[in-house]
Amino acid sequence: MIPRSRQWHFFDSLWHHLFGFERPDSRGQRIFRRLFEAFIAGASVWLAWYWGRYTLRISDIVLELGFARYIDISFMHGNALPIWNAWAITGLIILGFLRIDRWIPLGRWAYMAAMLLLTLQYAARFVLGEIPHSSNLVGMGLMGFALAELQFKDRVAGGRFAIGFSYFFIGLGYTSAAASKLIARGFAWADGRHLWMWINEKAVDEVARSGSVELNWVQQLALDHWWIATAFLAFGLITEALAWLVWYSGTRYVAMWAVFGLHMGIWVTMDILFALSVYEILLLGLPWAAIIDRLWPEKGLAAN
């Protein structure tokens, strides 16, 4: 038998760390899987309504994204379709979450149908030029559960796949963001003067939003000391570059908390809070299953 190469062992190890299909199931894992799914389902419904209600005020298209590049998305504007779409997404997500698949022709496609309608909702909402990424983690989370329903008959394996899928794309997304910065500017990206530009940019946004702005002490500190601004950016860049470490269970939680720190840093220095992403990072950033098993062990099973 030809021994598997070192590369293949690397990938075998990666799949094991991401999905852990071989691990015995436990009460903590069951609760955490449903808790994470409930978060993704709830956040998706929230986005459907938030985007749907906002779309009612849109009457012209500045920039087409996604589906809007292939179909005339203006059919979603100037009428109540975004609201009907939000109702449809809500219904489909409830069907998916409650596993009502035996009595309806949709079968296990409920989450995937919701995913496609939510993509349409996004395309109708974001035609004004803004290209936000604040909802991408939730979107990928929903896709993970949609694929789990379609690709895994065994729902324990499906749930594990969905969670590993989210970890994978969190690691990939942040690491690729670091790569973009290094390709564009090299290590000079972390020059503190760049943070000065962004602090002022977001201050102007705040004036546009509320009519006034007052810089906080962290922003003032960064504006007063170039080296502090540079340190902030360097921390962010290093954190993003090492975000792929969330793929491995040994480094996962340290890396997740570093990403959480990155978001807190972005919040205090640039006043940008990706709330849904932060909640998801908090949910995935602690070993909740092991904590539950420790606090509430199943009879006959030793706590992890």
Added chain:
Amino acid sequence: MSLNPHTNNARTTLLGVLIVYALTVAINLGEFWPFSIYPMFSQAGNPWSRAIIREVQPEDSLSWNALPLADVPGQPYGVRNGGVDPIDLANFVSKTAIWNQDRVAALSLMLLADPPKEPLRLMVYRVQARLTEQDSIAMTAMPYVVVGTDLPPDTKHLNPELRP
């Protein structure tokens, strides 16, 4: 050594998603939600463009000249009053290449979809900033357009330099 069948399934599914991900972002300018590339903030130090709003009165004489941000006249107006995202406003202003009647009407609808009881006129400014050689940030504001509850949307309320 054979992989667990679930692992095989997960690996194939993940690979399929990665291929679709790469293809969709490659042919859609990097964006096909929830698939994206993440180059935001990569162009560090580049000039930027945003937008702000000031309330104006019907009797005010309007100047269409650019001026330093600190010298912009009028009462600041926050778009949160109308539930508008300021980034939408900034992108609407900076990414509009041709300011026609429809575009002015769309901006008016966005800002005044929930009109206040009192008449309201708003001057929208585009703010542009750059890093100077002295390591300071120069910010200028250019008046773009006036919209109002008592003002039918029209290109004649645009900065003359923008009129089609």
